[in-house]
Amino acid sequence: MCPAGPEERSVSQTPAGPASALRRGLDDWAQSEGVTWAFVFKALFTAFVALWLAYRLELPQPNTVLVTVFIVMQPQSGQVLAKSFYRIVGTLLGLTVMIPLIALFAQERVLFLLCLSLWMGLCTAGAARYRDFRGYACVLAGYTAALIGLPAIAEPEAAFMQALWRVLEISLGILCSGLISALILPQNSGASLRHLLATRFRDFAAFAGAVLAGQLDVPRLEQLNARFAGEAVLLENLRNASSFEDPHFRLRSGRLGRLNQEFMVLSTRFHGLHQLLQRLQGVPGEQVRAALAPCLAEVGGLLAPLGRHLCNEADAEVLATRLEGSKRELMQLIRDARARLAEQQPGDEQLLDFNTAAEQLYRFANDLHDYALTHASLALHHHDREQWRDSFTPRANGMAAAVAGMRCALLILALGNFWIASAWPSGNTFVLTAAMISALTSTAPNPRRLAWQLLVGASGSAVLGCLLQFWVLPWLDGFALLCCALAPVFALGAWLLARHHTAGYGTGLLLWFCIVALPANLPPYDFNRLLNEYLAALLAMGASALAAALILPPDRPWLWQRLEHDLRMRVVFAVSGKLKGLVAGFESGTRDLLNQAHGLARGRPDVQRRLLRWMFAVLEIGQAVIELRQEQARLPDEPCYAEHMPWQGSVRAMGRALVRLFIQPDESNRQRALAAVEQAIVSVRQTPEARPPQFDSSPLRRVLSHLHFIRSSLLDPDSPLASHAALTGSPAHAA
Amino acid sequence: MPREIALFGVYLPNLTLLFVITLAAGWAIDRLVAWCGLYRHAWHPTLLRVSLFTCLYGALMLSVYH
Numbered sequence: 001m002c003p004a005g006p007e008e009r010s011v012s013q014t015p016a017g018p019a020s021a022l023r024r025g026l027d028d029w030a031q032s033e034g035v036t037w038a039f040v041f042k043a044l045f046t047a048f049v050a051l052w053l054a055y056r057l058e059l060p061q062p063n064t065v066l067v068t069v070f071i072v073m074q075p076q077s078g079q080v081l082a083k084s085f086y087r088i089v090g091t092l093l094g095l096t097v098m099i100p101l102i103a104l105f106a107q108e109r110v111l112f113l114l115c116l117s118l119w120m121g122l123c124t125a126g127a128a129r130y131r132d133f134r135g136y137a138c139v140l141a142g143y144t145a146a147l148i149g150l151p152a153i154a155e156p157e158a159a160f161m162q163a164l165w166r167v168l169e170i171s172l173g174i175l176c177s178g179l180i181s182a183l184i185l186p187q188n189s190g191a192s193l194r195h196l197l198a199t200r201f202r203d204f205a206a207f208a209g210a211v212l213a214g215q216l217d218v219p220r221l222e223q224l225n226a227r228f229a230g231e232a233v234l235l236e237n238l239r240n241a242s243s244f245e246d247p248h249f250r251l252r253s254g255r256l257g258r259l260n261q262e263f264m265v266l267s268t269r270f271h272g273l274h275q276l277l278q279r280l281q282g283v284p285g286e287q288v289r290a291a292l293a294p295c296l297a298e299v300g301g302l303l304a305p306l307g308r309h310l311c312n313e314a315d316a317e318v319l320a321t322r323l324e325g326s327k328r329e330l331m332q333l334i335r336d337a338r339a340r341l342a343e344q345q346p347g348d349e350q351l352l353d354f355n356t357a358a359e360q361l362y363r364f365a366n367d368l369h370d371y372a373l374t375h376a377s378l379a380l381h382h383h384d385r386e387q388w389r390d391s392f393t394p395r396a397n398g399m400a401a402a403v404a405g406m407r408c409a410l411l412i413l414a415l416g417n418f419w420i421a422s423a424w425p426s427g428n429t430f431v432l433t434a435a436m437i438s439a440l441t442s443t444a445p446n447p448r449r450l451a452w453q454l455l456v457g458a459s460g461s462a463v464l465g466c467l468l469q470f471w472v473l474p475w476l477d478g479f480a481l482l483c484c485a486l487a488p489v490f491a492l493g494a495w496l497l498a499r500h501h502t503a504g505y506g507t508g509l510l511l512w513f514c515i516v517a518l519p520a521n522l523p524p525y526d527f528n529r530l531l532n533e534y535l536a537a538l539l540a541m542g543a544s545a546l547a548a549a550l551i552l553p554p555d556r557p558w559l560w561q562r563l564e565h566d567l568r569m570r571v572v573f574a575v576s577g578k579l580k581g582l583v584a585g586f587e588s589g590t591r592d593l594l595n596q597a598h599g600l601a602r603g604r605p606d607v608q609r610r611l612l613r614w615m616f617a618v619l620e621i622g623q624a625v626i627e628l629r630q631e632q633a634r635l636p637d638e639p640c641y642a643e644h645m646p647w648q649g650s651v652r653a654m655g656r657a658l659v660r661l662f663i664q665p666d667e668s669n670r671q672r673a674l675a676a677v678e679q680a681i682v683s684v685r686q687t688p689e690a691r692p693p694q695f696d697s698s699p700l701r702r703v704l705s706h707l708h709f710i711r712s713s714l715l716d717p718d719s720p721l722a723s724h725a726a727l728t729g730s731p732a733h734a735a
Numbered sequence: 736m737p738r739e740i741a742l743f744g745v746y747l748p749n750l751t752l753l754f755v756i757t758l759a760a761g762w763a764i765d766r767l768v769a770w771c772g773l774y775r776h777a778w779h780p781t782l783l784r785v786s787l788f789t790c791l792y793g794a795l796m797l798s799v800y801h
Contacts, residue, residue, distance in 0.1 A: 182781045182785070183779075183781060183785060245781065246781075247780060248769075248774065248775070248780075251770070
């Protein structure tokens with residue numbers, strides 16, 4: 001990342017006065033409302049350039065160009081460039097699939113419709129499955145297929161040329177919007193990425209500093225972790241987008257991915273530490289808490305100042321240097337604290353608690369050091385830390401994607417049949433609208449609401465379209481006047497599109513205004529046609545909204561339960577997955593799943609909370625299991641660490657018990673898993689080891705603390721494992 | 736030089752082929768310039784990249800159609 005620009009530095013140094021107050025006011029406006037107005041201006045400019053080119057090049061359907069412009073229009077320019085690339089790929093893919101289909105089935109329209117609906121279903125399922133740039137390629141592949149394929153049903157002999165025209169029109173739209181949003185007043189995703197990184201770390205440091213100083217706060221922990229999970233997914237998207245947009249970000253792409261990954265590890269580790277401290281609350285943990293306090297204060301003291309301002313690369317550099325020294329001191333502090341605790345002759349359990357918490361704290365400091373080093377390395381263009389192989393692996397529920405695809409295919413098949421049976425002249429728009437709605441809503445967490453917004457937007461466009469077509473357009477002469485007449489409609493639509501919660505209305509207004517009411521090179525004035533087209537569009541939208549509400553809507557318990565199951569399966573992945581790249585795959589996949597589930601359960605805080613608690617249980621146990629496996633993989637070649645030793649066997653048995661528990665979480669499985677962990681702890685303790693019993697020198701000591709951590713999280717009364725077991729335990733026993 | 740090429744029996748203007756060639760060449764140059772860190776000195780890197788591409792494409796077109 002480049003160092004902060006001169007304008008950022010100068011803000012704090014300008015003297016107070018009316019001029020500077022005005023300037024600050026303008027800056028604030030430019031940061032908030034100004035962005036929206038810049039977007040409206042860009043949307044208008046793009047639309048008119050594209051429209052002029054379409055008229056000038058005498059393309060047969062200028063409205064396809066504008067529809068494409070508005071489909072791909074995004075407030076962030078980095079996103080536009082990245083998406084444009086995938087959209088062109090998607091468009092060409094749609095063309096490549098449709099041309100053989102046209103050649104094969106153009107005369108058999110029922111068969112053709114069947115193939116078309118299957119392809120659209122596939123594309124919708126793909127968009128719901130990937131949800132990133134590949135998702136856009138899928139949406140555009142489906143959209144292109146519908147645009148090319150539907151006219152071919154009505155007039156098969158002209159289909160091939162029509163297909164080529166449509167692809168040219170779509171490409172023109174994509175090119176215009178990509179170029180203009182990247183070149184004029186660009187809204188860099190790089191800037192938002194930097195801001196997101198800095199605020200995330202600031203909030204984390206503030207919270208962690210408070211917790212280490214002794215103020216535990218469970219609701220805040222949950223809220224922050226849910227936010228971090230969403231931001232981890234968002235950052236990955238921004239990283240992809242900015243490496244398209246900015247060559248400097250491309251040079252740092254690996255480090256940014258690494259930073260995201262290290263933050264996920266860091267926040268999981270901190271959550272584990274928080275849980276351990278939480279379990280030490282109360283009288284029995286008193287001694288251990290008192291012994292730990294100076295060690296916690298050492299790390300907390302480093303973090304607390306960072307929680308008050310946004311951290312840049314230089315701050316990260318300072319933090320890394322201080323942590324370097326502090327880690328050595330921390331080791332000494334832990335040893336002193338253990339010696340003091342030993343003087344009070346604590347029980348075995350308490351000693352184990354202390355060791356586990358101290359070790360977790362030391363690992364936390366280590367992770368923090370890694371994060372600070374990576375963050376500091378962003379100041380340079382080239383750095384060793386760029387060498388990074390692991391990647392963010394998104395996870396999605398295959399069933400949800402398949403349902404979205406099936407819903408789309410069924411809808412198109414049904415509407416297409418109605419079109420063929422009724423020989424409706426506007427059937428083309430009828431089916432096209434249904435296809436576009438399915439594609440647009442496939443990635444939304446609440447398709448019903450989006451479909452409804454689109455319907456309202458399109459109804460608005462029907463009113464505006466009729467007014468414009470019969471009262472305004474007949475008076476106009478020339479392109480400039482046409483622009484003046486269209487500008488209010490486009491500006492309204494773009495303004496709605498720019499704001500997150502009204503985006504659906506804007507899309508509906510703009511797209512269906514362009515599809516139906518935009519004049520072609522030879523504008524037709526036919527009231528019947530206009531009425532028919534709008535009727536077709538609105539009916540198709542109603543049908544899509546109905547289908548989204550009736551055919552297995554995704555924001556319902558069936559999908560929550562599936563996603564919860566998928567979350568639990570992450571532990572199975574941690575136990576049995578390949579060790580290479582396991583940490584990155586585990587951390588990112590789990591967060592991606594939670595992020596989707598959280599979005600789908602919006603409006604149901606109880607469900608969101610349950611899912612969040614499952615994620616915590618999965619992350620805690622999964623991280624401990626993975627580190628246990630890494631520890632086993634690096635054991636030195638000595639007889640007490642051999643594969644056939646009893647402790648190795650009991651650790652394997654524990655892995656199997658955990659898998660069983662997370663596949664079927666009931667009380668008997670939890671008891672079995674607990675017994676397996678305790679058995680493993682006993683057998684590790686009984687294994688003689690020829691090394692000093694410090695955690696930096698003795699592998700068995702580290703294994704022991706991982707095992708103790710797993711045990712304490714299985715025993716946690718707040719964990720969903722315990723409550724789930726209490727709910728389902730007795731019927732399972734009865735059965 | 737002929738102004739059209741036949742691709743599976745469909746005549747395409749040479750411009751299309753040149754566009755693809757320019758995309759590849761422009762991408763390579765872009766990587767090189769970014770790796771050397773030269774974009775640091777540009778006011779608007781994206782504008783520079785697009786202009787570079789346009790110049791390259793224009794030069795190739797002129798060499799073919801002149």
